[in-house]
Amino acid sequence: MEIDVQMRRRASRRWIAIGMIAFGAMFLVLGLVLAGATASFLSDAKRTRGSVVALEWREDNHKEDHTPVAYPVVEFTSADGMPRRFQSSTGSNPPSYEKGERVDVLYRAGSPADARINGFASLWLLPLIFGGTGLAMSVGGTAVATARRWRS
Known part of the structure; x- marks a missing residue:
């Protein structure tokens, strides 16, 4: 019974880590796209x-x-x-x-x-918000995944 609970916890932590990394990557990409659009606007x-x-x-x-x-x-x-x-x-x-x-x-x-x-x-508020949120979520997800592997 206890082993089953531990396996569920590990699986849920894995999915949380994967979700955080995936959403973080999407937000980070969106922040970079917005920053690129702003840079393009500024160039001309x-x-x-x-x-x-x-x-x-x-x-x-x-x-x-x-x-x-x-x-x-x-x-x-x-x-x-x-x-x-x-x-x-x-x-x-x-x-x-x-x-x-x-x-x-x-x-x-x-x-x-x-x-x-x-x-x-x-000019820069939206790229900073999306990029910063994405970076924080990706780092958090990576930390969860790393801690999970370290404990194994």
Whole structure:
């Protein structure tokens, strides 16, 4: 009876380790893909100055208290002389920017609608979250698998 329980524990630890490594690898790959997309964006992005013209407040459905989050709306003039406007994909509470604040804007010359605020969060937050989570899960799964083999 005791041997059966030990075998089940070993099997469950093995599957936990395999699952952690697999999910960690997927998250790590996704983080690397996002980092590559950001690097590609930066390699051909035009730089200009813009102004925060508004803060778009939305409820954050990922939090239990549904705290509203401010997303800056930025206006800038592209190289073709056309005024452009975009809403940042990164929001925060308290707001990271104030209405009227001047910001650096990066955009693709061939597609000025693809614009971002030149800031750490707007450029690198998602790659860092996915890559860091993936790395931590993979290392944790490897540690579980290594500890299991070491005990055997």
